[in-house]
Amino acid sequence: MFGFAGHAVYPEGEIALPLTLGIGDLRKTVMTTFTVVHAPSSYNVILGRPTMNEMKAVASTYHQKIKFPVRGQVGEVKGDQPSSRRCYGETVRVDQKKARREGKEKEHQEETHEREVHFVVEEEQEVVEIEPGKNVQVARDICTTTRVNLLQCLKTNVDVFAWSQKELFGISPRVAEHKLNILPGSRPVKQKKRHFGPEKDKVIEKQVEELLKAGHIREVHFPS
Template sequence: MISGGSTDGDSNRARKAKGRRECLEIDGGRRDEPVISFGPEDLQGVSLLHNDVLVIQARVANYDVLRVFVDNGSSVNVIFKDALIQMDLHEYQLEAVETALFGFAGHAVYPEGEIALPLTLGTGDLRKTVITAFTVVDTPSSYNVILGRPAINEMRAVASTYHQKIKFPVKGQVGEVKGDQPSSRRCYGETVRIDQKKARREGKGKERQEEAQEREVHFVAEEEQEAVEIEPGKNIRIARDICATTRELSGISPQVAEHKLNILPGSRPVKQKKRHFGPEKDKIIEKQGYHQIPLASEDQDKASFITSGGTFCYVVMPFGLKNAGATYPGPKDLHPSPEKLYPI
């Protein structure tokens, strides 16, 4: 389902003007149109017990176009740029479109523009042509064209996914186009694969962004820094209002800060399964020191866990505790602590 686009105008003023025009229009010239209905005879050749979308063949700008998705939930007609290039229509001047399109997931897609093209459905004497606007989108898709509400309404057509058919009035009769179920199923499978690849790319991009943020260096004015002696004869400068986490600040004296779990007396310990990280990550874990704030000695046994190297207890505050964020070190009296963990 697609929402947005220029169907109702690219601005609030244009949308309001269109609404006023529609309220003033009187439709009195189409009362002789035939009744459109679907019956058992329309199921001939349809593979039943299906949930297939309606994919048809249509004629667009004198080109027979396959993989045309009929979607009465879309606010615009869409023609994908790859299809436009194959039809040698990509060099035509496009009308600018300012309003973005939004899919089911809410992601915004900004169109290349809009182009008016003739659309023909049906064959022989029961063929109908209308001029309709297509929004050009440059994004991967298993479809060539999406017929949304504008084209369906201009055709005065009725679509039935169950009967795999779209019908429309033409010359006092009813024209129709049958759906292509095999093509529909192929398109669906390709759409799922495209969405999965996109999700993986976005996930990797988010991971890279988070890694970049972790590596980001912040510069602090000298007047906002304070000299700290981390060991005799060794000083560094840190910001007054942040918690430094460099390897040089490997620990904090309990006199400065100490984290307590504040567990209710008599509470039962929470048991967790052994944590598996893999041989490569285990080596990295053994080399790194991540924590600074000592954990109260009476609470250290309560923060035990099992790894491939044995059972350990935290002697410093582990990140991830519910109230860990409330405990931060001060900038003074920072001293390197001994081991971060001790085996049981």
């Protein structure tokens, strides 16, 4: 289940207690089952819809009141503005502390993940020819059994894979079609040109040339 702040909470049990609301003679008592959770909150008890329905209560956040019928009359519970402000402020502070703590934990996990990631460089791979003109790169450090099974699978199903950009025919618009729903009259947004570095620019340029030759993309001129 999820708390009001959107975080997951795990019930530790339930307890049934008599709940009394009202002032003086205009009081009403009902047995209420509370779900006990361990979660940071400024509120000790939160009344749910089942209890409100059983009491036939009507709540108004604007007036900070709850009214309910009592023996043909109307009982009420009044809220307290200073207490409400303190509870709200404390809830915001708890959420902010939790967000900062989770942000630090996420940064730590990302740094740890970056240190643990292993990149296979080109020197650790070798090019294997499946058929003339159809090559694949295979890691050198894989076990012999996996290597044999992998190459055998590729040779057996060589006609299944696309070995060049020209063999990628795409999907017919009758099957699936992607559209951008742009509001008529919207002005184009101009963004700064992004540079990825010399090495990445070479790879991007090569991929773009292959896609152009295969006819998958075309050049479009926009006003500067």
